[in-house]
Amino acid sequence: MTRAALRDQPLDAGAMLAEVSSSTNGAAVLFVGTVRDISEGRAVTGIDYTAYEAMAVRELESIAAEAGARFGTEDLVVEHRLGTLGLGEASVVIACAHPHRAQAFEAARWVIEEIKRRVPIWKREHYVDGTREWVDPTRAGMEAGRS
């Protein structure tokens, strides 16, 4: 079974990796997205994550199930953090296992890109000067593929 969740407490990547690992899988990939200290050249001190929670969980579950069907595994879990996170804290964790490494890598990559594309989650960055701003990835000048 694939699984997805939103959490308001720190994510446990190790537990998620253990959840998908088994002797039938020759490969397990763990993706951990973390809060970076700089954004668009501005020093960041933390990030608030909020979501349209009911829909976000629905979308995360859909993405996990679609990835499972697409890449041929039931061993895929994804969790996204909500609340205020400090530098280096994990905002999203994807654990995916598969008999073969290529599919495990591809599934994890596909899941994070879909999360960025269609899960209603927003982040407000805190800057060193005390200001806070909602991040708009569609705004001109935002780099592609930022995490």
Added chain:
Amino acid sequence: MTITVLLFASYADALGRSALELSLPQGATVADAMAGLAGMPGSDRLPPSPLVAVNERWAARDQVLRAGDQVAIIPPVAGG
């Protein structure tokens, strides 16, 4: 009929609230609901065609609404 509009993140900041109710005629669409927001203080800070979900599912502007629907106006998503 009455529908509920949900606002999030920068859009909630723009209108100063996270939810409101709108009265619309039967047969009204998502686009009609958006038009119903026009004129409210802060609504000028919303884009002309934002992403919308109805009852937690992505929806097109021509989707017909029913009484009690929850219409969520979705700012550009930034998860991950």
